[in-house]
Amino acid sequence: MTKEALDNVERSSWIDCSNPAARDSVADIYFGQATVATPETTEFVAGGSTSSLVTGPSFGGSTEEPTKIDINQELNIIYKEDLLEHILCSIDDEVKSKTSVVSMTLFESKPCSHTKFRELAVIDMWSPGPLLVHHTDDADSYVNINGHFHWESNVFKLVYLLLTWSSPTRAYHQFYKCVVNGLNDQGQAVTFSKTEETKFLRNSGSHCEKENTESLNQKPSAAIMKSIETISNDVKTLNQKMKEDTEILYSKVLSLEAKLLTFRQEFNTSIDNSKGEIEDMNNRTADQMGIFKQSSRALQSWSKTVQQNRHLYFKARDLKVSGNFRGKVYIISKSSSQFNIKNANEECKSFGGYLVELDDDDEYNFVYKYVEQERFWGHSFTGGNDLKREGHFVYYNSGKPVPRLTGWSKGHGNQSLHTWSQ
Known part of the structure; x- marks a missing residue:
C-alpha cells in the first residue's frame, strides 16, 4: 500500500496479523500519514510525534526489561515450552495531546475461528481496575488479570492489560486482539487495533483440523452402534409402512376412478334427457309467446276502444x-x-x-x-x-270529517257543501 493511496484517510488504525500475507508487515494509518515496514522497524507517525509500545519475550518471573520499539500499541503472547503463559496488551510513552485514551479491550477468537471474537478483559478510564469479562476454557489453570490506566494532569501516561495463567495452558483460541479507543486532538473518536495468532496453533498446524481428524478416526462406541442399529430398524419399519400405505392409497385411487367413470356416464345421460326437455319447453314457450302477443294486441285495441268510448261518453254527457x-x-x-x-x-x-x-x-x-x-x-x-x-x-264516500276551508260558501245548503268564491 503506497502513501498516496492513504492520503485521503481521515482517521483509522489497523494492525492485522491474522493472515500470512499481513503478518510480516504492519500498517498504521492516522490523519493520512503512514509508514509500512517490518515489525522490527515499524514507525507510527501521528501529526509529527511518535509513540511507542512495549514488546518483550517474557513476563512473570523474568527480570529482563521489555524492548521498546516505535509503535503506539503492542499485543504480546508469551509462551513457556509451547504453552500459553502471558498475554500483554500495552500502550505507553506520552502521546501528548494527539490522543486521549478512553478504554483498552482484549478480545479472544472463538475456538477454531478467526472472524468471531468475544471480550476477554477490559480496562477504562471510569473503572477502578481491569475486569475479566469471560473466563478462559481451561478450568485447571487460574488466570490472573492486571492492568493500569494512568493519567497525570489530564495527560495519558500508561495503559496496559496483562493476563497471567497460574500454570502454562494450551492455546484454545487461535487469535487474540487488542483494541484501544480514544479521542484525537480534534475531539474525534479513533480506534487502534492489533490481532495476533497464537504460536502453538501457528507452528503445529490446524488444531481444529487435527481434533476433527482424530474424532473421525475413533471407533464408534457400543452406545453409538446401538443407536445406529435402532435407527436402521426404524427406517426399515417406516419403509414397509410406506409401502403398505402406498398400496392402500393406489387401491382407493382405482376405486375413485371407477366411481368417476360411472358418474360421467350418468351425467351424460342426464344431459341428453335434459336437452329433449329443454327443446319441448322452448316449443311451448314459443307457443305461449304467440298467445301473449295476440292478447297484448287485443288489450291495446280494447284500451284504445275504451278511451274512444269514454271520450264519446264524456262528450255526450257534456263532461270535462x-x-x-x-x-x-x-x-x-x-x-x-x-x-x-x-x-x-x-x-x-x-x-x-x-x-x-x-x-x-x-x-x-x-x-x-x-x-x-x-x-x-x-x-x-x-x-x-x-x-x-x-x-x-x-x-259521503269515506265518512271523514270535512275540514274547515276558507272557500266554503257562507250559505251552504242543508244537505251538501258547495264551493263559493268571495
Missing part, C-alpha cells in the same frame, strides 16, 4: 276532465240537474271515482280554478254533507 293533481283527476258535468247526493256518488263510481273530497286549501284552489276555467257558473257540490247529524259535515 281536469289535469292531474296529486295523482287524481276531477270530472265535472256542465249539464244542470236536481242534485241528489246518492245518485251523484253512484254516477261518479261508474267513472271509477267518487264525489270530490277536498282535504286542504291547495286542493280546493285547484278544483275551484278548474271549474272557473270551464266557465261553469253556479254551485258545484262536493261529497260533504250533514245528513246523519245536523251541522256535523262528513264526506
Whole structure:
C-alpha cells in the first residue's frame, strides 16, 4: 500500500496479523500519514510525534526489561515450552495531546475461528481496575488479570492489560486482539487495533483440523452402534409402512376412478334427457309467446276502444276532465240537474271515482280554478254533507270529517257543501 493511496484517510488504525500475507508487515494509518515496514522497524507517525509500545519475550518471573520499539500499541503472547503463559496488551510513552485514551479491550477468537471474537478483559478510564469479562476454557489453570490506566494532569501516561495463567495452558483460541479507543486532538473518536495468532496453533498446524481428524478416526462406541442399529430398524419399519400405505392409497385411487367413470356416464345421460326437455319447453314457450302477443294486441285495441268510448261518453254527457293533481283527476258535468247526493256518488263510481273530497286549501284552489276555467257558473257540490247529524259535515264516500276551508260558501245548503268564491 503506497502513501498516496492513504492520503485521503481521515482517521483509522489497523494492525492485522491474522493472515500470512499481513503478518510480516504492519500498517498504521492516522490523519493520512503512514509508514509500512517490518515489525522490527515499524514507525507510527501521528501529526509529527511518535509513540511507542512495549514488546518483550517474557513476563512473570523474568527480570529482563521489555524492548521498546516505535509503535503506539503492542499485543504480546508469551509462551513457556509451547504453552500459553502471558498475554500483554500495552500502550505507553506520552502521546501528548494527539490522543486521549478512553478504554483498552482484549478480545479472544472463538475456538477454531478467526472472524468471531468475544471480550476477554477490559480496562477504562471510569473503572477502578481491569475486569475479566469471560473466563478462559481451561478450568485447571487460574488466570490472573492486571492492568493500569494512568493519567497525570489530564495527560495519558500508561495503559496496559496483562493476563497471567497460574500454570502454562494450551492455546484454545487461535487469535487474540487488542483494541484501544480514544479521542484525537480534534475531539474525534479513533480506534487502534492489533490481532495476533497464537504460536502453538501457528507452528503445529490446524488444531481444529487435527481434533476433527482424530474424532473421525475413533471407533464408534457400543452406545453409538446401538443407536445406529435402532435407527436402521426404524427406517426399515417406516419403509414397509410406506409401502403398505402406498398400496392402500393406489387401491382407493382405482376405486375413485371407477366411481368417476360411472358418474360421467350418468351425467351424460342426464344431459341428453335434459336437452329433449329443454327443446319441448322452448316449443311451448314459443307457443305461449304467440298467445301473449295476440292478447297484448287485443288489450291495446280494447284500451284504445275504451278511451274512444269514454271520450264519446264524456262528450255526450257534456263532461270535462281536469289535469292531474296529486295523482287524481276531477270530472265535472256542465249539464244542470236536481242534485241528489246518492245518485251523484253512484254516477261518479261508474267513472271509477267518487264525489270530490277536498282535504286542504291547495286542493280546493285547484278544483275551484278548474271549474272557473270551464266557465261553469253556479254551485258545484262536493261529497260533504250533514245528513246523519245536523251541522256535523262528513264526506259521503269515506265518512271523514270535512275540514274547515276558507272557500266554503257562507250559505251552504242543508244537505251538501258547495264551493263559493268571495
